[in-house]
Amino acid sequence: PEAISVSNLAKLIGERLAPFEQKLRVLGIEYTTHDHLLNAEEASLIAMEYDLSPVVNSEAAIDLYSKPIPNDMSKYPLRPPIVTIMGHVDHGKTTLLDSLRKSTVAAGEAGGITQHIGAFSVTLPSKKTITFLDTPGHAAFSAMRARGAHVTDIVVLVVAADDGIMPQTIEAIKHAKDAGVPMVVAINKIDRHDANASKVRESLLAHGVELEEYNGDTQSVEISALKSQGLDVLEESIITLAELSEYRAEVDIEAEGNIIESQVERGKGNVATILVKRGTLKQGDNIVAGTSWCKVRLMTNDKGESLKEALPGTPVKVMGWKNLPKAGDEVLQAKDEELAKIVVNNRLLKEERERQIKDLEVINEKRRQRK
Numbered sequence: 001p002e003a004i005s006v007s008n009l010a011k012l013i014g015e016r017l018a019p020f021e022q023k024l025r026v027l028g029i030e031y032t033t034h035d036h037l038l039n040a041e042e043a044s045l046i047a048m049e050y051d052l053s054p055v056v057n058s059e060a061a062i063d064l065y066s067k068p069i070p071n072d073m074s075k076y077p078l079r080p081p082i083v084t085i086m087g088h089v090d091h092g093k094t095t096l097l098d099s100l101r102k103s104t105v106a107a108g109e110a111g112g113i114t115q116h117i118g119a120f121s122v123t124l125p126s127k128k129t130i131t132f133l134d135t136p137g138h139a140a141f142s143a144m145r146a147r148g149a150h151v152t153d154i155v156v157l158v159v160a161a162d163d164g165i166m167p168q169t170i171e172a173i174k175h176a177k178d179a180g181v182p183m184v185v186a187i188n189k190i191d192r193h194d195a196n197a198s199k200v201r202e203s204l205l206a207h208g209v210e211l212e213e214y215n216g217d218t219q220s221v222e223i224s225a226l227k228s229q230g231l232d233v234l235e236e237s238i239i240t241l242a243e244l245s246e247y248r249a250e251v252d253i254e255a256e257g258n259i260i261e262s263q264v265e266r267g268k269g270n271v272a273t274i275l276v277k278r279g280t281l282k283q284g285d286n287i288v289a290g291t292s293w294c295k296v297r298l299m300t301n302d303k304g305e306s307l308k309e310a311l312p313g314t315p316v317k318v319m320g321w322k323n324l325p326k327a328g329d330e331v332l333q334a335k336d337e338e339l340a341k342i343v344v345n346n347r348l349l350k351e352e353r354e355r356q357i358k359d360l361e362v363i364n365e366k367r368r369q370r371k
């Protein structure tokens with residue numbers, strides 16, 4: 001392992017020796033004389049205290065990063081839009097997802113058993129595909145956004161026509177606006193005798209959603225999730241919106257994506273659903289997510305079929321994770337197992353250092369209070 005002297009590190013960081021030694025003692029480093037040699041871990045810890053990335057040139061700095069987005073996306077193929085369904089409690093989100101899912105099973109492989117995974121794709125008669133995220137709920141959506149995971153392209157806002165705009169409807173509108181994600185409004189439960197779709201449309205305007213009927217550009221569709229009415233119109237609205245935005249992705253780079261959900265499954269171990277966003281995920285690839293990694297041996301689609309590769313916009317279930325990655329974690333490919341292991345190890349060390357710094361801050365705070 002590499003080492004650096006106290007005085008050299010102070011120089012590199014650009015701090016005078018006295019305050020630097022003081023800082024080291026606060027960090028719990030005992031020997032602070034100018035010629036004392038610090039190991040890579042100590043040096044990284046100190047560098048982080050000075051808000052620098054690790055200055056020590058060693059494996060400790062190795063990590064994986066998302067590739068820069070090309071300026072001109074127009075030459076890359078289109079990918080399916082990724083859609084999240086949001087709305088107030090009991091307005092019919094789950095029923096809608098179930099109906100959408102069922103319609104694919106019926107159209108695709110009649111009698112086929114659809115697995116419940118956190119995302120699924122619907123292929124329309126026009127052969128166009130839409131990928132729906134199944135987990136969300138507002139908490140999950142916020143958590144993913146807070147962690148910088150931009151997973152959704154389009155939000156379908158479900159509003160029950162008998163109930164109208166409710167607190168979580170307003171919250172969902174805010175989420176979509178904050179995320180800069182376009183919206184399609186699904187006015188649900190229109191089969192009910194007390195449904196009042198025009199009232200819903202009117203009150204949406206009051207909450208800053210400008211529907212086409214009011215010369216705005218947000219589409220609304222009347223549906224009955226329960227009776228599977230209007231779903232084709234809803235799907236067409238989503239496709240229309242997607243075609244305006246032209247979601248494209250590179251297919252020939254290393255795979256990038258996000259964890260949608262993860263769980264331990266009996267006989268299968270740690271299993272995670274990944275939504276591939278860029279590149280192609282192939283069998284045999286080594287991927288890292290958070291502080292876990294996995295060699296992709298078996299991956300299946302939402303119909304339980306085994307896949308050799310997954311293109312952008314495809315949700316896949318992958319087994320073989322060393323430990324459980326978290327929903328929202330960014331998935332990045334490592335060129336080999338060794339790199340995957342180094343990256344995970346570095347991230348664990350970094351977490352440990354951050355914990356140590358937090359602990360020290362707590363201790364120092366307590367000391368200050370005692371004085």
Ligand code: GTP
Nearest residue numbers: 088089090091092093094095188189192224225226
């Ligand atoms: P939470 O997950 O609790 O937020 O609810 P949700 O939005 O997923 O609603 P869910 O799909 O569970 O539906 C709530 C109730 O509304 C259920 O009893 C559904 O059967 C009923 N429901 C959903 N869609 C329709 C519809 O189109 N028409 C009618 N009449 N009932 C519906």
Ligand code: MG
Nearest residue numbers: 092093094095
């Ligand atoms: Mg539900």
